[in-house]
């Protein structure tokens with residue numbers, strides 16, 4: 001009896017791993033293809049796509065595509081711009097949206113249900129529909145920066161950051177998570193004398209690890225993949241992000257090897273961030289005992 | 293000094309009137325228990341005192357101040373929740389010290405106060421653990437520790453023992469009683485357990501459907517219940533109620549009878565009896581005893597079930613008119629099922645409700 005159930009268990013485990021490996025392969029092979037292709041000259045790259053060689057570092061392998069990519073475009077600058085814009089937006093967005101959600105869930109005030117409904121309604125509005133009006137507004141707004149007061153936000157970092165700090169999806173994620181926190185924890189803190197900002201900082205945020213990680217990943221990907229908006233508001237190379245930079249490689253005839261090299265390089269920050277968050281996510285679950 | 297006075301207190305959620313005008317005076321240092329069936333508004337009332345629920349109408353006075361519009365932190369109260377509400381991301385020490393940290397106490401002061409609270413609650417060895425490493429009873433101690441460490445004037449407890457098993461519940465009940473004596477603070481304690489109410493309270497407030505039924509000391513309520521609800525709620529097993537007919541009435545005495553009860557003269561406790569009227573006669577199970585056939589004023593029935601509890605034997609009797617009756621008899625009373633039995637009682641200990 002015991003052996004049968006042990007066998008059963010082993011079989012189930014094996015099946016589970018087989019499925020996971022299969023899924024992993026589906027996800028990893030495009031990445032492998034990208035990396036391998038970035039090492040090959042264009043002609044060989046196109047030939048190899050017909051066989052499994054596409055996934056192997058064989059033939060005329062070199063880093064020439066990388067040096068060529070650097071010659072063609074200021075790759076480091078684009079990556080810096082994207083990481084800066086994305087990083088600042090993610091941090092500010094988590095802060096602002098979690099505070100908004102905190103006010104919606106824990107503090108009673110007139111009109112909050114209505115306002116929350118309005119915010120959630122914005123989730124169904126595609127960005128494309130508001131892009132033009134947003135551009136008109138952004139082109140006229142004042143800004144106080146290092147050059148003093150200036151009018152119009154075009155060609156800057158902040159035009160890529162500010163419009164995306166507050167967003168309905170992130171607020172929604174926090175609202176859902178906060179609603180599931182035991183209300184008596186917040187009430188206990190209130191009776192113990194804590195103010196709302198203290199409750200936010202000492203009780204709610206330390207317990208929000210899982211939702212912080214989820215919201216951060218979604219926001220990071222959305223920001224890092226920005227294309228339409230920076231295309232509209234940034235004409236100067238100095239503020240250009242990575243996705244717009246891809247244009248440099250699609251002029252006249254496409255240099256596929258260089259495209260692959262460029263893509264490989266701009267993928268590095270995404271993977272690094274993802275691996276970091278995964279660790280933080282697990283650590284936060286382990287330390288608080290709150291399951292996401 | 294922290295007496296608590298509730299005057300005409302009301303609470304509504306939209307059209308749902310949950311607390312319908314409550315007047316209670318709790319004296320400084322008193323242990324006051326709110327008891328009542330589930331949904332009667334005990335927790336709501338307690339949370340109104342804590343400041344966690346808005347007051348729809350009426351005034352709430354704590355220590356001579358009207359606190360209706362003060363937030364919880366300015367009311368000088370501490371609260372222990374049914375779910376304990378311990379912060380899961382903090383150690384026991386940090387949990388207990390939370391209020392002090394918020395108040396800005398320095399580390400030395402905090403350590404001293406936490407150590408004192410831990411000593412009183414015998415949980416010194418738990419201070420560096422995380423809540424997930426504690427048993428239910430230990431979590432309860434932490435919650436109480438967090439409440440006493442600030443030395444508030446008023447403690448509020450919302451069914452603090454209901455998640456514990458029976459033995460632990462009794463231990464903690466006694467500890468809370470001792471704690472009250474040691475601290476001398478005003479305590480308001482919500483429970484639906486009438487044993488907790490009887491054993492802990494200086495003053496019991498019986499609530500039903502958002503209204504106060506009666507306020508008094510445990511023994512006062514036990515012996516002089518103001519209505520059938522209070523009479524039935526306090527005491528275990530609960531009071532028997534018999535439908536009787538008033539044969540004759542004479543001021544505060546009346547002779548009553550029914551098909552299973554020989555005519556007997558009893559004191560009229562509530563209302564005034566008129567001959568021919570129907571009334572309810574309440575008899576506590578403890579005041580019933582088997583008697584020989586010849587005595588007057590007896591109940592006649594058949595034994596349906598006996599339960600031996602060790603200290604006493606609880607017998608369920610079906611009376612001649614088919615109504616059930618519970619009697620708590622001495623521990624060595626022996627009855628076979630189906631035996632006819634005559635039960636006598638002291639008429640002075642009965643409660644006639646003739647309203």
Ligand SMILES: Nc1ncnc2c1ncn2[C@@H]1O[C@H](COP(=O)(O)OP(=O)(O)OP(=O)(O)O)[C@@H](O)[C@H]1O
Nearest residue numbers: 305308310328329330331332333334335336337484
């Ligand atoms: N937010 C709310 N909106 C509407 N009705 C509510 C709300 N909160 C509580 N009530 C109602 O108020 C009544 C009293 O609730 P309360 O929690 O005070 O009962 P309780 O006496 O503590 O009961 P229990 O012994 O089950 O804890 C209940 O009928 C409940 O349905």
Ligand SMILES: [Mg+2]
Nearest residue numbers: 334335336451
């Ligand atoms: Mg309750």
